[in-house]
Amino acid sequence: MFSAFYEIVKSIPKGKVASYGQVASLAGFNGCARQVGYALHNNPDPETIPCHRVVFKDGSLSSAFAFGGIDVHRKLLEDEGVGFIGDKVDMKIFSL
Secondary structure, eight states: OOOHHHHHHHHHHHBBEHHHHHHHHHTOTTTHHHHHHHHHHHHTTTSSGGGGGEEEEBBOOOOOOOTTTTHHHHHHHHHHOOOOOOEEOOOHHOOO
């Protein structure tokens, strides 16, 4: 299951995001958004699995981002050109 999640996350292009639920669904595991979160929190290879491109379905960022916290999460996305409305990713423009 986790390897399928990692493959989907690897396919999210720079400048785009997907929700935890989208990743689960695309991997063939509808309803497993929490498992995606667990898998990404334990990301074995952050250099090739860009877990920062996964956000909540409303565009908010996880306070549990394992690789530096919410501020680092936002900066990584902004550095890739992802736009925000307040503290949430503009999902209408930047979601897969």
